[in-house]
Amino acid sequence: MSEQPRKIVIVGATSAIAEHCARLWVQGKPAELILIGRDTSRLERVAADLKVRSPQSVCNPLRANFLDPDAIQTTVDGIAAAGKIDIVLIAHGALTEQEDCQNKLRTCRETLDINGISPVLYAEAFARHLAATSHGTLALIGSVAGDRGRKSNYVYGAAKGMVTRYAQGLQHRFAGTGVKVVLIKPGPTDTPMTAHLKGQGAKLASVEDVARQIVLAIEQGKSITYVPGKWRLIMWVIRHLPDFIFNKLDI
Amino acid sequence: MRTISSWGRLSAFPHQLIALNDPARIASLLRDSPKPGIAYGMGRSYGDVCLNPEGVLWLTTGLDHFIAFDESTGRLTCEAGVLLRDIQRLTIPHGWILPVTPGTQLVTVGGAIANDVHGKSHHVSGSFGDHIERIRLMRTDGEIIECGPHSRPDWFAATVGGLGLTGVIVEAEIQLRRVAGPWLDTETLPFADLDEFFRLTDDSETAWEHTVAWIDCISGGMGGKAGRGIFMRGNHADVGQRPEPKARQRTMPFTPPLSLVNRLSLRPFNITYYNLKKWRAGRAILHYEPFFYPLDNLQEWNRMYGSRGFFQYQSVVPREVGQDATQAMLREIARSGDGSFLAVLKTFGNRQPPGMLSFPQPGVTLALDFPNHGDKTHRLFARLDAIVRAAKGRLYPAKDARMSRALFAAGYPRLPEFLNYRDAGISSELSRRLIEN
Numbered sequence: 111m112s113e114q115p116r117k118i119v120i121v122g123a124t125s126a127i128a129e130h131c132a133r134l135w136v137q138g139k140p141a142e143l144i145l146i147g148r149d150t151s152r153l154e155r156v157a158a159d160l161k162v163r164s165p166q167s168v169c170n171p172l173r174a175n176f177l178d179p180d181a182i183q184t185t186v187d188g189i190a191a192a193g194k195i196d197i198v199l200i201a202h203g204a205l206t207e208q209e210d211c212q213n214k215l216r217t218c219r220e221t222l223d224i225n226g227i228s229p230v231l232y233a234e235a236f237a238r239h240l241a242a243t244s245h246g247t248l249a250l251i252g253s254v255a256g257d258r259g260r261k262s263n264y265v266y267g268a269a270k271g272m273v274t275r276y277a278q279g280l281q282h283r284f285a286g287t288g289v290k291v292v293l294i295k296p297g298p299t300d301t302p303m304t305a306h307l308k309g310q311g312a313k314l315a316s317v318e319d320v321a322r323q324i325v326l327a328i329e330q331g332k333s334i335t336y337v338p339g340k341w342r343l344i345m346w347v348i349r350h351l352p353d354f355i356f357n358k359l360d361i
Numbered sequence: 362m363r364t365i366s367s368w369g370r371l372s373a374f375p376h377q378l379i380a381l382n383d384p385a386r387i388a389s390l391l392r393d394s395p396k397p398g399i400a401y402g403m404g405r406s407y408g409d410v411c412l413n414p415e416g417v418l419w420l421t422t423g424l425d426h427f428i429a430f431d432e433s434t435g436r437l438t439c440e441a442g443v444l445l446r447d448i449q450r451l452t453i454p455h456g457w458i459l460p461v462t463p464g465t466q467l468v469t470v471g472g473a474i475a476n477d478v479h480g481k482s483h484h485v486s487g488s489f490g491d492h493i494e495r496i497r498l499m500r501t502d503g504e505i506i507e508c509g510p511h512s513r514p515d516w517f518a519a520t521v522g523g524l525g526l527t528g529v530i531v532e533a534e535i536q537l538r539r540v541a542g543p544w545l546d547t548e549t550l551p552f553a554d555l556d557e558f559f560r561l562t563d564d565s566e567t568a569w570e571h572t573v574a575w576i577d578c579i580s581g582g583m584g585g586k587a588g589r590g591i592f593m594r595g596n597h598a599d600v601g602q603r604p605e606p607k608a609r610q611r612t613m614p615f616t617p618p619l620s621l622v623n624r625l626s627l628r629p630f631n632i633t634y635y636n637l638k639k640w641r642a643g644r645a646i647l648h649y650e651p652f653f654y655p656l657d658n659l660q661e662w663n664r665m666y667g668s669r670g671f672f673q674y675q676s677v678v679p680r681e682v683g684q685d686a687t688q689a690m691l692r693e694i695a696r697s698g699d700g701s702f703l704a705v706l707k708t709f710g711n712r713q714p715p716g717m718l719s720f721p722q723p724g725v726t727l728a729l730d731f732p733n734h735g736d737k738t739h740r741l742f743a744r745l746d747a748i749v750r751a752a753k754g755r756l757y758p759a760k761d762a763r764m765s766r767a768l769f770a771a772g773y774p775r776l777p778e779f780l781n782y783r784d785a786g787i788s789s790e791l792s793r794r795l796i797e798n
Contacts, residue, residue: 126423151385152383152385155384155426156426158426158427158428158429159426159427159428162427162428162429162430162451163427163451165432
């Protein structure tokens with residue numbers, strides 16, 4: 111039996127983590143990738159890179175709206191109509207400054223939209239099609255920031271917390287079916303989004319390592335994965351700290 | 362502002378970091394830079410060529426995209442932040458390899474061009490810049506300069522080995538070399554002294570593509586003939602498919618307060634290393650990664666020199682005086698009591714380098730590392746400088762943190778010509794130390 115290349119959809123394909131996942135997916139065996147993003151030239155750059163890495167793979171850049179529910183619906187329906195989907199990775203987001211969110215409601219709103227509402231809308235649109243085929247893995251990138259609100263990034267954290275709660279519900283919905291829902295919670299990772307944190311003390315995880323663990327978690331269909339793994343323990347402690355201690359921490 | 366050190370860990374000063382991730386935005390980021398900056402890739406250069414305290418560093422590792430690769434010609438186009446490791450992992454399965462790589466492949470293409478790095482193949486393949494067909498250089502005023510050995514060759518010669526000072530390298534086209542696979546036919550030969558080293562290296566130059574020697578710089582002691590060591594040579598070999606070695610990544614877990622390379626440790630280190638290698642001498646088929654980049658699997662090995670960091674001292678002197686000068690340097694080092702574990706000796710081929718400030722020149726190059734012991738180390742360097750200068754040699758800026766302007770000017774006679782190509786919006790700690798601004 112000749113194996114069909116897997117069909118993988120990546121929303122937010124120009125994000126560093128998603129891109130490194132894509133590089134791993136085309137390594138060794140060809141895949142069919144649909145790369146969704148907002149900026150055509152950046153998408154084409156990612157697609158060209160993947161084509162060099164894997165000339166046999168198919169990489170289709172697809173510019174799409176991230177916020178309009180109708181546009182998202184049309185985009186996702188179009189992809190699903192073209193054939194059975196094996197993996198969906200929803201990876202887009204933007205790390206804004208907490209201070210800007212506090213000072214400007216517009217920034218606050220945008221942060222909630224792009225990190226919370228938008229991933230949920232995309233996931234929901236894909237969920238319907240995965241349910242119909244009872245096949246495929248839907249992976250969402252949350253964050254350790256979604257585990258407990260902290261003064262340094264609680265607006266971003268609230269959006270990511272929404273993704274966490276949403277994924278939990280989706281896992282409940284698809285329990286016992288052929289569809290797997292994977293929630294990934296990366297700790298601070300060395301990406302363009304965090305370039306300004308470099309050398310700040312806390313050691314950032316390398317994006318290659320984070321991507322490797324995400325791809326593995328998706329293969330295994332694990333429901334919740336912290337990357338690097340140490341964050342599971344750290345966040346367990348943070349979540350369980352009583353307020354009178356937690357509120358004294360400058361984190 | 363973030364604290365940044367180079368590989369030698371000699372200083373740690375705040376820098377303002379600006380990531381150049383999107384090629385479409387580089388021009389505006391450079392133009393709007395609040396202060397002069399310098400491109401910063403993997404930070405593998407040892408001294409201050411990649412540093413700019415209180416100024417800006419333009420981070421290039423986000424420019425890590427391949428653009429095109431032609432499997433039939435071996436021509437690769439990529440962004441400047443791509444690592445040499447990633448190029449080779451991509452192209453070797455297709456039968457192509459970089460003709461020149463330094464002792465680590467964890468460096469960016471941009472850094473390899475700007476320092477015109479060399480490797481064990483210099484006598485056959487020259488330096489990194491000899492295999493670059495085109496560079497896209499972005500000036501801080503927004504001008505884009507496309508240059509290569511045949512188009513705008515003056516800009517090309519200024520930029521290859523130009524220490525990042527002519528503009529930011531954003532893209533390059535590289536000509537790879539055909540190779541059968543990832544394996545090398547290697548031979549390890551112990552030698553007793555420099556006479557024997559030079560005989561070995563001369564004998565190997567025509568038949569072996571890669572040659573290098575490790576020398577035990579404290580053997581022999583003061584009166585004796587320092588310079589026993591281990592000569593290694595290799596050729597790419599077609600040995601069919603073999604299971605690739607599983608490289609185990611380790612990390613130096615912490616920075617010890619004092620250097621682990623010190624008077625107490627060095628002698629047993631060197632004796633053990635020499636004898637281990639001597640015992641395992643002979644022919645062997647090796648994978649290219651352990652052969653070329655033995656330290657790449659020990660992440661952050663630079664920490665073993667302790668919290669004060671370490672210096673690299675790499676010189677090249679013409680061949681006619683090479684043996685005497687090398688002998689004299691080894692004698693000075695033995696006398697100082699300080700020593701070097703990573704002492705590497707190699708002969709460069711008889712060819713002109715591609716860049717105005719390229720380091721390689723025909724002759725003998727000696728690379729040494731020393732834990733930073735302050736004045737004492739600087740006094741030793743002053744004595745080594747005198748030997749290099751008298752021999753009409755020069756030091757490698759990519760490794761330097763302390764040479765004088767006079768030595769730099771004497772070693773690099775094309776410096777005045779180079780200055781015409783500098784970008785006024787670019788400055789580094791090294792440029793201020795050696796060229797005034």
